[in-house]
Amino acid sequence: MTPTLCIWYDGAALEAAEFYARTFPDTRVTGVFHAPADYPSGRQGGVLTVAFTLMGLSCIGLNGGPAFPHTEAFSLQIPTEDQAETDRLWDAIIDHGGQASACGWCKDKWGLNWQITPRVLTEGIADPDPVVARRVFEAMMQMGKIDIAAIEAARRG
Structure with a gap:
């Protein structure tokens, strides 16, 4: 079993992951997942999480809102x-x-x-x-x- 690093964003997980993919070697966006329902910091259909690898490290960008900078x-x-x-x-x-x-x-x-x-x-x-x-x-x-x-x-x- 391999761990995945979850990184909290205030609505910009996809933008951040795409920047990392352009900037760092061996980095790519591997999946974009949309919210199946409204949640405190987003709406149904909005980007909820973004799966990406960062120089080979498995990551999830979570659009969790402004609560945890x-x-x-x-x-x-x-x-x-x-x-x-x-x-x-x-x-x-x-x-x-x-x-x-x-x-x-x-x-x-x-x-x-x-x-x-x-x-x-x-x-x-x-x-x-x-x-x-x-x-x-x-x-x-x-x-x-x-x-x-x-x-x-x-x-x-």
Whole structure:
């Protein structure tokens, strides 16, 4: 049995899933399900849920209404291989109505939080040399979007 991540939206589950499918590799909308009757935040026939995969992760977008907005307590961490991929994903989220944050975090226009995280950052913070790990961590703490060259420089000392 494979779990499915359910993500709550205020009426924009289909729009969000379609954006993710255009933006992230191995992502696609797999089903759109309509409400069989009226419900507190929608009408019969309206989009109730959207099934999609996000980089291979099974997800359901639920149009649940405004009761439960997203917070930074939940985020999706997306590993990247190079600066071009980091820039493309970060910029796609920001340029599509999102907001930049700190340390590789950003928020999409629907309030979902993302961490666009180059592998070199993850490896640097986990470096067995605590001095190296600290330098990488301190460099990251000064960044919005992660600058891989700066992370590599911090790792080298």
